[in-house]
Amino acid sequence: MTDAPGITGLLNVFQMNKTAREAPHEFIDDLWQRFGDVAQVGVGPLTLIVLARAEHVKHVLVTERKKYIKGRSHDQLRTLLGNGLFTSEGEFWHRQRRLMAPTFTPAAVSQYIADVVAAVEEVLGDLDFEGTRQLDVQPIMTDIAMNIIMRTMFSSAATDEERIEALQPALAETLSHVSERTAAPVINLPTPANRRYRKHIATIDDFINRIIEERRSSDEQHDDLLGLLMQAREEGQGMTDAQLRDEVLITFFAGHETTAQALTFTLYLLAENPACQRRVRDEIGSVLYGGQPVTPETLDHLDYTQRVIKEALRLYPPVAMFARDAAEEDEIDGYTIPKGAMVMLSQWITHRHADYWSEPYAFNPDRWLPGRGEPRHPYAYFPFGSGQRTCLGKSFAEQEMLIVLALLMARCTFAPLTGFELNTEYGGTLRPADGMPLAVTRQ
Numbered sequence: 001m002t003d004a005p006g007i008t009g010l011l012n013v014f015q016m017n018k019t020a021r022e023a024p025h026e027f028i029d030d031l032w033q034r035f036g037d038v039a040q041v042g043v044g045p046l047t048l049i050v051l052a053r054a055e056h057v058k059h060v061l062v063t064e065r066k067k068y069i070k071g072r073s074h075d076q077l078r079t080l081l082g083n084g085l086f087t088s089e090g091e092f093w094h095r096q097r098r099l100m101a102p103t104f105t106p107a108a109v110s111q112y113i114a115d116v117v118a119a120v121e122e123v124l125g126d127l128d129f130e131g132t133r134q135l136d137v138q139p140i141m142t143d144i145a146m147n148i149i150m151r152t153m154f155s156s157a158a159t160d161e162e163r164i165e166a167l168q169p170a171l172a173e174t175l176s177h178v179s180e181r182t183a184a185p186v187i188n189l190p191t192p193a194n195r196r197y198r199k200h201i202a203t204i205d206d207f208i209n210r211i212i213e214e215r216r217s218s219d220e221q222h223d224d225l226l227g228l229l230m231q232a233r234e235e236g237q238g239m240t241d242a243q244l245r246d247e248v249l250i251t252f253f254a255g256h257e258t259t260a261q262a263l264t265f266t267l268y269l270l271a272e273n274p275a276c277q278r279r280v281r282d283e284i285g286s287v288l289y290g291g292q293p294v295t296p297e298t299l300d301h302l303d304y305t306q307r308v309i310k311e312a313l314r315l316y317p318p319v320a321m322f323a324r325d326a327a328e329e330d331e332i333d334g335y336t337i338p339k340g341a342m343v344m345l346s347q348w349i350t351h352r353h354a355d356y357w358s359e360p361y362a363f364n365p366d367r368w369l370p371g372r373g374e375p376r377h378p379y380a381y382f383p384f385g386s387g388q389r390t391c392l393g394k395s396f397a398e399q400e401m402l403i404v405l406a407l408l409m410a411r412c413t414f415a416p417l418t419g420f421e422l423n424t425e426y427g428g429t430l431r432p433a434d435g436m437p438l439a440v441t442r443q
Helices: 010-015 017-022 024-035 054-063 072-081 090-104 106-125 137-154 161-180 192-216 225-231 241-272 274-287 296-300 303-315 394-409
Strands: 006-008 038-043 046-051 132-136 322-326 330-332 335-337 342-345 412-415 424-426 430-432 437-442
Touching (some): 006 024, 024 038, 024 046, 024 424, 046 054, 090 106, 090 225, 090 241, 090 394, 106 137, 106 296, 106 394, 132 137, 137 225, 137 394, 192 225, 241 274, 241 303, 241 430, 241 437, 274 394, 274 412, 296 394, 303 394
Parallel strands (some): 006 038, 046 342
Antiparallel strands (some): 132 437, 322 342, 330 335, 412 437, 424 430
């Protein structure tokens, strides 16, 4: 076995540090382009190994998953998310997964369709204008996603503007803070950045803990996501308030931030591809004509719209990379994976790998038609992760995106602005660096 090619030495790593912090997806993309499908960055005791192939995804997440754990790479996330389903390991993780799984089955999430529709309608009601306007659709998608998670998780619309206005930047900035420090040890020095981080966590905790406390003190039963989590039992044991806080927080993060960014990029791609946008609008019009209600059955008929969403998640996955720690030495493609190395899998890279996709940088929803043979490997597409730790909220997110897109496309057309150039950044999720201004026309 040999060491993987890549960048070593303090000076070389320091020179690339700014890019690695502000646009880590571009940093690891550059490593892949320069050094191939297995590349490493090494400085001092830290070794980061970037893996690009679908076979590597299967190796780390399925075949040899016991060798790769959520260790040091997730220490920063634990300061925010605690020891919930996303960050835990071992039997505790298995128990939490068993407790939460029934809440997120496709059948279970269908009961929230009316809530999703109401949330979208409320935000669209504030965008009642005639003609065409230039709008930044990113904050609009964030408002829609926030309204949805408030209704489905807490049975309430996002009407407490003061608390929501404080919560939204706290969520975004804590996620960015954690993302920038993933490869660093957790050091709680009283720096300005760490003080802001702790203040934001206190804001988030106050919001969630207050709701949990109110529920505990009430005899009223709720069938929202929080109510179902509070009712979950295994051998008569439910979750403690601390466990509820951790699970609610990751569901809250995943339930609005990732969906908002995914919808934002989907609208951008449709604006850039007007023929695809017309097909989506025609399909939605044929399925939801005459005020047909949104139901699981009508959503099933939106075949092309579903392919558009899948293709958007391929090109712009909200979670564009994630890490595992090598619990023991391993070998991949003849290269040594040292014990303790941080292994990075990247949807951003693998979703654009020419070995698995024809014209990988092109937006082509029809590549998902049955019989087209794409992807060319079952692990080449993993926007929700893969293996036994595939995101529990996958069905919820897919249904939510489909409903939002259907309601938006029935009322608006989207066109690109002359001179706008998309730049992306990564702060826990993939985002447009300069917003997403589009020309929006109401129908």
